[in-house]
Amino acid sequence: MISVAARTFTRRSPVLIVAAAGLLTAGWCADLSAGDLPAHEATLYAGASFVHTKFDHDWGIGSNASIVDVDDEDQGYKVLIGWRPVRWFALEASHADLGGASSHTSIVCVAAVGFPCPTELSAEVRSTQLAALGFWPLGDFDLFARLGANYWDADAKIADGPVTIARGSDDDVDVVYGAGAQYRYARLALRLEYERITLGDSDANSVSLGVTYSF
Secondary structure, three states: OOOOOEEOOOOOOHHHHHHHHHHHHHHHHHOHHHOEOOOOOOOEEEEEEEEEEEEEOOEEOOOOOOEEEEEOEEEEEEEEEEEEEEOOEEEEEEEEEEEEEEEEEOOOOOOEOOEOOOOEEEEEEEEEEEEEEEEEEEOOEEEEEEEEEEEEEEEEEEEEOOEEEEEEEEEEEEEEEEEEEEEEEOOEEEEEEEEEEEEOOEEEEEEEEEEEEEO
């Protein structure tokens, strides 16, 4: 993600990628004969979700200081639009504000005029995705898996209270994968989903609860 001093991030989990790809295939095989969706389940849909994100990171700032009071969980939102031409498959584009992470340092110094102490670190992250979803319909319920591309951008800063010492930004394209379930009622669907979002050398674990509406 952002290089604020120096960060060492946690490893990724390739097992979940394999599981997501497996559910995509399972949904295709289980419902290949289902054909087009009925009229009340139109192919275009849009939705919005509440998002809770936990960021995996270890912020290092040198051998003589450490990070304390880390707040690595935050809330945000996601908006999406999708195209589901058949029961077992959909393409979905989304944008999410994942919130951010912040912390204080153990640095003790006396701030001189024009030279404040770097006592706070923070970063805000956003994600724009294009993903394929594989569905496994079970009556009014759907299980689904997600696999796609994630364009993320982040803004970071080092500060001393209200005084900003330095700012930085970063962006890249990485992988997103996950799984979830939804309950459909007429044109509405209530959706619960978990996503693993790669952010450069970092990762974010996101859980969202939201609603979609089919047009």
